[in-house]
Amino acid sequence: MRSLFLLAFLLISMPVQAQPLPAAEQPAQYLPLLRGKRVGLVVNATSRTQQDHLVDALRAQKIQVVRIFAPEHGFRGQADAGATVKDGIDAATGLPVVSLYGANKQPQT
Numbered sequence: 001m002r003s004l005f006l007l008a009f010l011l012i013s014m015p016v017q018a019q020p021l022p023a024a025e026q027p028a029q030y031l032p033l034l035r036g037k038r039v040g041l042v043v044n045a046t047s048r049t050q051q052d053h054l055v056d057a058l059r060a061q062k063i064q065v066v067r068i069f070a071p072e073h074g075f076r077g078q079a080d081a082g083a084t085v086k087d088g089i090d091a092a093t094g095l096p097v098v099s100l101y102g103a104n105k106q107p108q109t
Helices: 002-013 027-034 054-060
Strands: 038-042 064-070 096-099
Touching (some): 054 064
Parallel strands (some): 038 064
């Protein structure tokens, strides 16, 4: 019984750990590293902060996003599973989108 009491006491008295935040939710950590640089992002439709797509959030912070690299399903998630995704221009941002799920499986230099 004493062991059970001790275990319960330890569990109750342990500090509650905050859930880790995704990198997109920690702009103070990465914005200083991106300012003044030309930035390319490997992102898809799920690359979001709590409010916005990461591309939109970075552009709102005046980060110079110059290219998007999109994996399977494309940047906006419009392609079916296994479908070849072509390079193009994102209609919402005007940014060039390079497919990583077609002829290229990684960003080209």
